[in-house]
Amino acid sequence: MKQEKSGVWQSWNENISYKYKSLYKITSEDELQQIIKKSEKIRFFGTKQSSADIASGTETLVDITxxxxxxxxxxxxxxxxxxxxxxxxxxxxxxxxxxxxxxxxxxxxxxxxxxxxxxxxxxxxxxxxxxxxxxxxxxxxxxxxxxxxxxxxxxxxxxxxxxxxxxxxxxxxxxxxLYTLHIKEGPEDDSEWLPKIKERLKQHDFLRILWLPHTDKGYVITGDKIDSNTEIIEDLGPKYLKHRRKASKILYKYTHIFPWITAIANKLLYRGFFSATKEHKGSLYQATVTKSRGSTLELAEWTIGLDTFPKVFEELKTEINKWSNKSFIHIPMDIRFVYKDKSWLSYAYGKDTVTMGCVSRNAATADTYEAFKSIENIFLKYGGKPHWGKRFVAKDAELSKIYYKWQDFKLLRKKLDPTNKFLNPYLTKLFNEKTNN
The missing domain is CATH 3.30.465.10 (Uridine Diphospho-n-acetylenolpyruvylglucosamine Reductase; domain 3)
Incomplete structure (x- = not known):
């Protein structure tokens, strides 16, 4: 076990920072037990990629990596x-x-x-x-x-x-x-992909839609299980597609000053990077998981019941297309689908769910990114839930209305941690706990 004394913890995108008195790097469960037992306040962190302020903010920290x-x-x-x-x-x-x-x-x-x-x-x-x-x-x-x-x-x-x-x-x-997926990708008008969601969820083993705000387009990705020996004529599109992040960084550079530039940038990014079709195969991990971030971001994500999503989508689209506000959204908004479960604080507790991500490519100016406020207001209006590891403002009063087991979870938390050892300032407010404990 290694210990560092006094320093500054900083998130990967440098938006969150805290001073600490002790930071431990552990290699065993015994070490973890010792540190937790002797600490009054303690939090744990990994690769620091959360946009929510949950990983630090206490005098004692543990690097779990x-x-x-x-x-x-x-x-x-x-x-x-x-x-x-x-x-x-x-x-x-x-x-x-x-x-x-x-x-x-x-x-x-x-x-x-x-x-x-x-x-x-x-x-x-x-x-x-x-x-x-x-x-x-x-x-x-x-x-x-x-x-x-x-x-x-x-x-x-x-x-x-x-x-x-x-x-x-x-x-x-x-x-x-292990199984192999045959992946097909390509653009569709909003009027085409939106009504087909339930049909496609039944038809395909994998469905993901990258919505392109201010373009009336979505980029639809489907995957179907195939025999690994099935031959696929691979088409990964033009080689310049790998430069999308670089192009986004350039086009969005001044959108925090002039938000309306986003609408123009999105149309250019659609034409350059989302207008082609692609086809390939691989395992779920090989074919669908990003292997690096490439640049720092700030992220929000909200979830809503599958049946309610079309209404929420149309309201959100109408809102962000109003030039009277500043809620211009960077490409893409990632739409994914999660089937119901029984986990108390799951986004999909008791119902099939649609998740919708919202990204700011300018992490340093995310506090002025009006889109985060607009998407939260609209999703909360319909009982939507925030992703715990991403940016949102809602606290106990709002969360108690949208999580059926919220009060049960709070009672259990208090039973297992009566001195609030595992709460940092952000979590203390989230659960509406007293700060003097």
Whole structure:
């Protein structure tokens, strides 16, 4: 165990920073227990890629990325057990080498397993990543370890917990057999892709739509399971497509000063980078997961019931196309689909859900990005839920109306952490707790 004294913690996009008194790098569950037991206030961080202020802000911090081993495989059960600081990409490469997969992956592979679970990370056309967790060890506020399996009454509360019930140490995932997807991509008018969502969810194994605000277009990505030996004529589009991020950075450079430039930039980006069709094949991980961010961003994401989404989409589109406001949105808004589950703080608790991401390419000026406010206001109006790891303003009063198990979760949190050891200033406000505890 290594300890650093006094320093400044900073998020990956440099938008959040805090001073700390002690920072520990751990390699074992015993070390994790010791630090938690002796600390009055403590938080944990991985690759610092959350846009929500949940990872630091306490005098004691633990860097979980050094707690990153693959502990065991069970071939007959097709499970893998890992330490919570393991990077998602390392987990996915390990299980692919075994001929396995987890059939629901997020857009990025550089986050830690523990952070991904705590914030409800999800893929598309499947469930949250946490739904594939079958067992975990949870280090509680008093430093003891509680083993939790699928039959445990706490499982549905622990799967998505923001790290306030305890700290996951060892985690077991149930995997499935590796499969190959035939991916097709291409642009469609909003009037074409929007009415086809339910039909396509039944027809395809994978569906994702990159909506292009201010263009009346969406970029539709479908995936169908095929035999791995099936030949596909691969078409990855023009070589210049790899420069989309660079072009976006240039075109959006002054949009925080002149928001209306966004509408023009989006039309240019559509013509240059989203007007071609593409076709390829690969595993879910190979074919759909981004292997690097490329640049710092600021992100928000909201979810809404599948049946309600068309109405919310039309209202959002109308709102952001009004030149009387400044809610011009950078390309793309990522639309994905999550099937219902039973996890208390899941976005998909009890209903099939659509998620809609909102990105600011200028992370440093995200506080003036009006789109974040507009999307939050509209989604909250219809009972939408925010992504726990991304930017939002809603607190206890709003969250208690949209999460059916919110009060139950708060009572459990208080029972497991009576001194609020795992709360930082942001989480204290989120749960409407007293600051003097």
């Amino acid at each position: 050094t707690y990153n081993k693959i502990l065991s495989y069970n071939d007959s059960e097709r499970t893998i057990t890992v330490q919570s600081g393991l990077i998602l990409g390392d987990l996915l490469e390990a299980i692919e080498a075994k001929g396995w997969c987890i059939p629901c992956l997020p857009d990025i592979n550089t986050i830690t397993i523990g952070g991904a679970l705590a914030t409800g990370t999800h893929g598309t056309s499947g469930k949250l990543l946490c739904e594939y967790m079958t067992e975990c060890s949870l280090v509680l506020a008093d430093g003891t370890v509680k083993k939790i399996n699928e039959e445990d009454e706490l499982t549905d509360a622990v799967r998505v917990s923001l790290g306030v019930l305890g700290v996951m140490s060892e985690i077991t995932f149930k995997c499935e057999s």
